[in-house]
Amino acid sequence: MFRHYLLPDISQPGKVGCTLPPLDVPPAEPPPKELLREELALPEVSEVELVRYFTALSRLNYGVDTGFYPLGSCTMKYNPKWHEDIARLPGFAWIHPYQPIDSVQGALKLMFQLQDYLAEITGMSATSLAPMAGAQGELAGIKMIKAYHRERGDKGRRKILVPDSAHGTNPATAAMCGLEVATVPSDDKGNLDLKALAAMMNDEVAALTLTMPTTLGLFDPHIAQISQLVHERGGLLYGDGANLNSLLGKVKFGDLGFDCVQLNLHKTFSTPHGGGGPGSGPLCVKSNLADFLPSPLVVKNDKGYTFTSPAKSIGSLGAAYGNFGVMVKAYAYLRSLGAEGLKAISENAVINANYLKEKLKAYYHLPYDRTCMHEVVFSGKRQKAKGVRTWDIAKRLLDYGFHPPTIYFPLVVEEALMIEPTETESKETLDAFISAMREIAREAEENPEILRTAPHNTPVARLDEAAAARKPDLRWELS
Amino acid sequence: MPSPYLPNTDADRSAMLREIGANSADELFYDVPAQFRNVQFKLPPPLSELELKRELEELAKRNASLDDYVCFLGAGYYRHFIPSVVAHLTSRSEFYTAYTPYQAEASQGTLQATYEYQSLVCQLTGMEVSNAGMYDGSTAAAEAALMAHRITGRDRVAVLATVNPRYQAVIATYVRDQDISLEKMEPNLDSLPSDCACLVVQQPNFFGYFEDLRAHARKAHDSGALLIVIVDPISLGMFKPPGDYGADIVVAEGQALGSPLSFGGPGLGIFTCRREYLRQMPGRIVGRTVDRNGRPGYVLTLATREQHIRRERATSNITTNEALVALAATVYLAAMGKKGLRQVAELCYHKAHYAARAISELKGYRLVFPQPFFKEFVVRCPVAPQQINQALFEEKIIGGLDISHLVDNGMLFCVTEVNTKGEIDRLVKFLGEL
Numbered sequence: 059m060f061r062h063y064l065l066p067d068i069s070q071p072g073k074v075g076c077t078l079p080p081l082d083v084p085p086a087e088p089p090p091k092e093l094l095r096e097e098l099a100l101p102e103v104s105e106v107e108l109v110r111y112f113t114a115l116s117r118l119n120y121g122v123d124t125g126f127y128p129l130g131s132c133t134m135k136y137n138p139k140w141h142e143d144i145a146r147l148p149g150f151a152w153i154h155p156y157q158p159i160d161s162v163q164g165a166l167k168l169m170f171q172l173q174d175y176l177a178e179i180t181g182m183s184a185t186s187l188a189p190m191a192g193a194q195g196e197l198a199g200i201k202m203i204k205a206y207h208r209e210r211g212d213k214g215r216r217k218i219l220v221p222d223s224a225h226g227t228n229p230a231t232a233a234m235c236g237l238e239v240a241t242v243p244s245d246d247k248g249n250l251d252l253k254a255l256a257a258m259m260n261d262e263v264a265a266l267t268l269t270m271p272t273t274l275g276l277f278d279p280h281i282a283q284i285s286q287l288v289h290e291r292g293g294l295l296y297g298d299g300a301n302l303n304s305l306l307g308k309v310k311f312g313d314l315g316f317d318c319v320q321l322n323l324h325k326t327f328s329t330p331h332g333g334g335g336p337g338s339g340p341l342c343v344k345s346n347l348a349d350f351l352p353s354p355l356v357v358k359n360d361k362g363y364t365f366t367s368p369a370k371s372i373g374s375l376g377a378a379y380g381n382f383g384v385m386v387k388a389y390a391y392l393r394s395l396g397a398e399g400l401k402a403i404s405e406n407a408v409i410n411a412n413y414l415k416e417k418l419k420a421y422y423h424l425p426y427d428r429t430c431m432h433e434v435v436f437s438g439k440r441q442k443a444k445g446v447r448t449w450d451i452a453k454r455l456l457d458y459g460f461h462p463p464t465i466y467f468p469l470v471v472e473e474a475l476m477i478e479p480t481e482t483e484s485k486e487t488l489d490a491f492i493s494a495m496r497e498i499a500r501e502a503e504e505n506p507e508i509l510r511t512a513p514h515n516t517p518v519a520r521l522d523e524a525a526a527a528r529k530p531d532l533r534w535e536l537s
Numbered sequence: 538m539p540s541p542y543l544p545n546t547d548a549d550r551s552a553m554l555r556e557i558g559a560n561s562a563d564e565l566f567y568d569v570p571a572q573f574r575n576v577q578f579k580l581p582p583p584l585s586e587l588e589l590k591r592e593l594e595e596l597a598k599r600n601a602s603l604d605d606y607v608c609f610l611g612a613g614y615y616r617h618f619i620p621s622v623v624a625h626l627t628s629r630s631e632f633y634t635a636y637t638p639y640q641a642e643a644s645q646g647t648l649q650a651t652y653e654y655q656s657l658v659c660q661l662t663g664m665e666v667s668n669a670g671m672y673d674g675s676t677a678a679a680e681a682a683l684m685a686h687r688i689t690g691r692d693r694v695a696v697l698a699t700v701n702p703r704y705q706a707v708i709a710t711y712v713r714d715q716d717i718s719l720e721k722m723e724p725n726l727d728s729l730p731s732d733c734a735c736l737v738v739q740q741p742n743f744f745g746y747f748e749d750l751r752a753h754a755r756k757a758h759d760s761g762a763l764l765i766v767i768v769d770p771i772s773l774g775m776f777k778p779p780g781d782y783g784a785d786i787v788v789a790e791g792q793a794l795g796s797p798l799s800f801g802g803p804g805l806g807i808f809t810c811r812r813e814y815l816r817q818m819p820g821r822i823v824g825r826t827v828d829r830n831g832r833p834g835y836v837l838t839l840a841t842r843e844q845h846i847r848r849e850r851a852t853s854n855i856t857t858n859e860a861l862v863a864l865a866a867t868v869y870l871a872a873m874g875k876k877g878l879r880q881v882a883e884l885c886y887h888k889a890h891y892a893a894r895a896i897s898e899l900k901g902y903r904l905v906f907p908q909p910f911f912k913e914f915v916v917r918c919p920v921a922p923q924q925i926n927q928a929l930f931e932e933k934i935i936g937g938l939d940i941s942h943l944v945d946n947g948m949l950f951c952v953t954e955v956n957t958k959g960e961i962d963r964l965v966k967f968l969g970e971l
Contacts, residue, residue, distance in 0.1 A: 062833050065653055065871055075872035076620040078880045082958040086890030089909045093747055095777045099660050100875040105622055108871055112626040112650070119646030121634030132636050136542055140586055142628070145799075148604040149597025155614055155801030157601065157935050158926065164599030165800050178579055190672040190802060191857040193844070204714055230844035230854035234683075235714040239849045277568035308566060313573045324857065328542075330630075332861030333647035334637040334669070334821070336803035352710075373710035377613050377675040377703040377790070378801020390593060396583035399540060405562035406543055406550070412565055413553040429565050456643050464639075467845070484544035485553060511829070516642040518834035523641075526826035526838040530815065532666050533656035 066536050068111065069101035075108050099536045118517045119333070120461050126487050130433045130464035130476025131225070131273055133303045133325035138394075141329070141387040150386050155378040159364055165382065166363035170356040172389045173340075179400070180299070180319050181310025182342035186351040188380040192300060195320030195339030196231040196267075201372040202318065202343070202350040203265045203294050204235055209350075209370060212292065215264035221250055223274055223468040225298060228267045237264060244470055248274040248426040250284060259291045269298040270314065271305075273468040274426060275411065275433035275476070285315025294318070294347075302326045303407050303480065304432035307400030311342070318343045327388035338384035354379060406481035407432040410488060414477055417492045421499040425471050432480070438473035441502040446509050448473040451498055453520060454512035458494035603798070605933065607960045609892075611913050611951025612743070612938045613674065613701050614801055615793040617771060617881065618955050623795040623868045633861055637821075641836040642828075647860065648835035651823040654867040661773050661870070661878075662787045663780025664809035668820040670863040671806025671855065674790025675704045678737060678767050679711035680808065680819045680853055681786040685735035685763040686717055687817050687852070695722050695733045695762070697753075699742035702943070704767060708737065724748060729760040735786075739767040740779060744940075745913030745949065746906045750782040758783065770794055770807065771953075772911045774873075774882030786810040795869025796862050805862040816842060819853030884954035885912035888961065892952045895965040902968065905944055913951045915944055922948040925971060932967050934960075 088094075103111075121127070127134035145151065153162055173185040189195035200218065207215045218232035221242050229239040240258060245251045255266070266288045271277045278284065288295050297311050297319030303326045305311070311319045323329050324337035331337070343351060353374045354365035365379070395403070408431055415424065415434040422436040438448035452462035452475075464476040479488060501508055513519065545553075550562070559565055566574055584592070603616055627633065631646060638644030638651075655667040671677040682694045694712055696705055698721050709719050722729075722736070729736055736757040741747050750766065757764040765786045766779035771793050779787045791805030792798065810818060816839065824838035844851040873881060889912040897904045901919030918925055922939040925948065929936040937950035952961065 075874050076877055081887055083888055083891035086887050093776055098875055098879055102874045103871055115646040115650055116629035116631040119631040119635050120643035121631045123630040123634045129636055134636055137634055144593050147597040148602035149600040151797040151799050152603040153600045153800045154610050154798050156610055156612055156938055161601035164596040168596055193854045193856050201714055226844035226848045227854045229849035230851040233849040234854050279568045307578055309569050309573050310576055330633045331636045332633050333635045334860030335858040337857040374706045376673045381802035382800035383803050393584055393589055397578040397580045399583050408565045409553050409562055412557045416557050462640055482542050485549040513642050517645050518642055518832055519828040519830050521641045521828050521834045521836050522826045523836050526824040526836045531825040533659050
C-alpha cells in the first residue's frame with residue numbers, strides 16, 4: 059500500500075538534493091536590500107529521498123507503456139523509445155532559439171521538411187509548425203479565417219458553425235476569437251444534418267469547424283456536399299485534425315474541401331503525451347490562407363534555411379517557434395514510415411476499432427450501427443437502466459487492468475463510451491479487453507454494486523470530486 | 538517493411554476482417570467517396586531505426602550546440618544547470634506515456650506531482666494559487682491579459698515598453714480579435730488611464746534591470762487595474778517575489794527550471810494569481826480530496842471553467858498543456874530546494890556583475906542602464922553587435938542578443954551559473970581585441 063506523503067513531509071533543515079560549484083569570481087556589491095527576498099520556503103530533501111518519492115509517484119500512474127489505453131479521440135498509440143534519445147541529442151536539445159541562424163541549419167532543415175511532409179499528408183499547400191498544441195492551432199486557424207474575411211472586406215461574418223458532436227475546444231476557440239457559436243445538429247445516422255446546415259449557412263457565417271472523421275468515429279459521406287454548401291455561401295471549412303489517424307496515407311483533407319486543418323503531433327504522430335503535454339498543433343492550409351499563417355515559417359533560399367513571416371500573418375503564437383522537441387520526434391516517426399507505412403497505420407487502426415465494435419455490440423448499445431473509422435462510440439444506456447452508469451463501467455475497467463475509454467463525450471450520445479484502440483495494439487490485447495468489457499456487462503446485470511463501488515484494485519478508491527470543487531485545496535504551504 | 542509498432546500479423550488481420558465481415562481493409566473506408574480514397578502520397582521511402590538515427594545525428598551535428606559553444610545569450614530562454622535526477626525521473630514512462638489525468642484513480646502520480654508543482658510555484662512567486670501550466674511564458678502573459686479583461690470588464694491592456702518584445706507580440710495576437718486595445722506605456726508613466734484592465738510588467742525586465750514594482754502596483758491599483766508581472770523564476774531564489782508587491786497575476790517561462798532549451802520549445806507557462814480570481818483562471822487545476830475510504834488523493838478540479846464543460850463560455854480553449862515540463866520543474870525545485878535555488882541565483886548575480894564590470898571597463902563598451910540587475914545587462918558596443926557576434930562565433934562563443942533596433946549598438950548579455958570565470962574572461966578578452 060502506498061504511504062501518502064508530500065515533499066514538506068520529508069523536508070528537514072540541512073538536507074540538500076544537489077551540489078553547486080563555489081563562486082569563482084570576486085563577489086559583487088549586493089543589490090539594494092529592499093529588492094532582496096528574506097524567506098525562500100522551499101522543501102529541503104536529499105537526492106535519494108527525492109528519487110524514491112517520484113519513483114513511487116510514477117508507479118501510481120498508468121501510461122501506454124503500462125497497458126492498453128483506448129482513450130477515444132486521444133490516439134494513445136505506442137511511443138517509440140529511440141525518438142526520445144534523438145530529441146535529447148545536444149544538437150537538438152541544447153540549441154538556443156535566438157542563436158545565429160547559420161548555426162541551426164540542421165534544426166531548420168528538419169522543420170522545413172516537416173512542413174512539407176505535413177502539407178503533403180493533408181493535401182494542403184503550406185504548414186506552420188508554430189502552434190504548441192491542437193487548441194492553439196485551432197485558435198490560429200480561426201483567427202486566420204477571420205483575417206481572411208476582413209481582408210476581403212467581408213465584415214459581417216461573425217458566426218462559427220460547430221457540429222453538436224464537436225470537441226469543446228471548437229466553441230471555446232470561436233469565443234476567444236470574438237465570434238459567436240451556432241450549433242449544427244447531427245442526423246440520425248450520426249452525419250451532419252445537411253438540411254440544417256443549408257438553413258444556417260448564410261453571409262454571417264465565417265466558417266464551419268468540422269472534425270473528420272467525426273467525434274462519433276464516423277466518416278461523413280456527404281463531405282463534398284458540406285464543402286459545397288459552406289463555400290458557395292462564402293464560408294470556409296475548418297478541419298479539426300484530431301482524428302487524422304484513420305486517414306493517414308489514404309485520404310487528404312485538402313481533397314475533401316477543407317481550407318485549413320490543425321494536426322496533433324502528440325496524437326497522430328506518436329509523440330508521447332507527457333501526462334497532459336507537451337503537444338504540437340501544426341496548421342496546414344490551402345493557398346487562399348497561406349499569407350495569414352502564424353509566424354514564423356521556415357523557407358529555403360540560396361544561402362540555406364531561414365525564418366520568414368507571411369505577408370498578412372496573424373502574428374506570433376509564442377516567444378519562439380513552437381515545440382521543436384516534439385517536432386523532432388514526429389519527424390523521426392514520419393521518416394521511419396513512408397507512404398506505405400502511413401497507410402498501414404490507418405488500416406490497422408480502423409480494423410482494430412471495427413473488430414471491437416463487432417465483438418462488443420451485443421453487450422453495449424451501439425447508437426450508430428455502421429462501419430466506424432479509428433474509434434467506436436457505444437452508449438451505456440442499457441446498463442444505466444440497471445442503475446449502472448458509464449462512469450461506473452469506466453472505473454471497473456481499472457480493476458481489470460485497462461485504462462478506460464473516453465466517457466460522456468461526444469455529448470450527443472447518452473452515457474457515451476468512446477473507444478479508440480489505435481493500430482499499435484495486438485489482437486490478443488483487444489481480445490483481453492473484449493473479455494473484460496463482456497464480464498463488466500455481466501456484472502452490471504448480476505452484481506451492479508461491484509461496479510458502483512469500483513475501482514477496488516487501484517492505489518486509491520473512487521475519489522470525491524464534488525468535495526474537491528466545493529472546498530478547493532490546491533497547494534500546501536510551508537513557512 | 539514490417540513495422541515494430543504494428544503487432545498484428547497478416548493472419549491476425551484476416552481473422553479480424555472475417556469477424557467484421559469485410560473482405561479487405563479498404564472496404565472499411567467505403568464511407569469515403571471513391572474519388573478521395575487511396576490517393577498518392579509523395580513521401581521519402583521508409584528507413585530503419587539505425588539508418589534514420591545516423592541521418593538525424595548528422596542533422597543534429599549541423600547545429601551549434603551549447604555543449605560545444607560558450608553561451609552568453611538569454612532573453613527569455615536560459616541555460617541553467619540541470620541535476621541528472623530531473624531527466625531520470627521525467628523519463629519514467631509511467632509519467633511520460635500517460636494522457637491528461639482524466640481518470641484520477643489511475644493517474645495519482647501525475648496528479649500528486651501537479652499538486653506539488655502548484656505548491657512549489659506558489660511558494661516561489663509568493664502567490665496564492667497556481668494552475669497546472671500554460672504553453673509558454675508569452676501565452677501565459679497573453680491569457681493573463683484576457684483574464685484581467687474578464688475580471689474588470691475593461692477593454693484596454695497596458696504593457697510596459699520594457700516587456701520582452703516577443704511577449705508583447707504574442708499578447709497582441711491574443712487580444713486582437715476580442716476588440717481589446719493594446720497600449721505600450723513607458724516605465725516612468727505617472728498614472729494609468731482609468732479604463733485599463735491591467736498593467737503588464739516584467740521583473741527583471743527585458744533589458745535585465747529591476748522595475749519599481751511597488752510604484753507599478755500602486756499605479757495599477759489606483760486606477761482599478763490588475764497588476765500582471767512576468768518574472769524570471771530563477772531570480773526568485775534571491776529577489777523579492779511579485780506577490781510581496783501586491784501583484785494580481787504572476788506568469789513566467791518555466792523552461793529554466795530543469796528543462797533544456799530545445800530551440801525554444803517545449804517550454805512551460807507558469808500561471809499564478811490571487812485566490813479571489815481563481816474561478817477566472819485558464820487551464821487545468823489539481824485539487825486534493827479524499828477517496829471513499831477517507832484516504833487522501835488528487836483530482837482535476839474546478840473544471841467548470843474549462844472548454845470540455847463550459848464550451849464557448851470557458852475561460853480559455855486550452856487543454857493540452859506542458860505537463861511533463863511542469864514535472865521537470867517540480868523535480869528541479871525539489872532537488873534545488875531552499876539552499877540550492879538561492880545559490881543558483883547568487884551565482885548568476887555575482888558572475889553577471891563580474892562580466893558586466895569587466896566589459897564596461899573595455900574601451901568603447903559601456904553599460905546602458907544604471908539600475909540594479911540580476912543576470913542580464915545591456916552593453917552599448919563600439920561596433921554593430923552583429924559584427925561582434927560573428928567574430929565571437931569563430932571563437933566558439935555565442936554572444937548576447939543583438940538589440941540594436943531598441944538600443945543603439947545594444948547587446949543584451951546573459952550570464953548564469955554555468956558560465957565559468959574562464960569563459961567570462963575569454964569573452965572579455967575577445968571583445969577587447971575586436
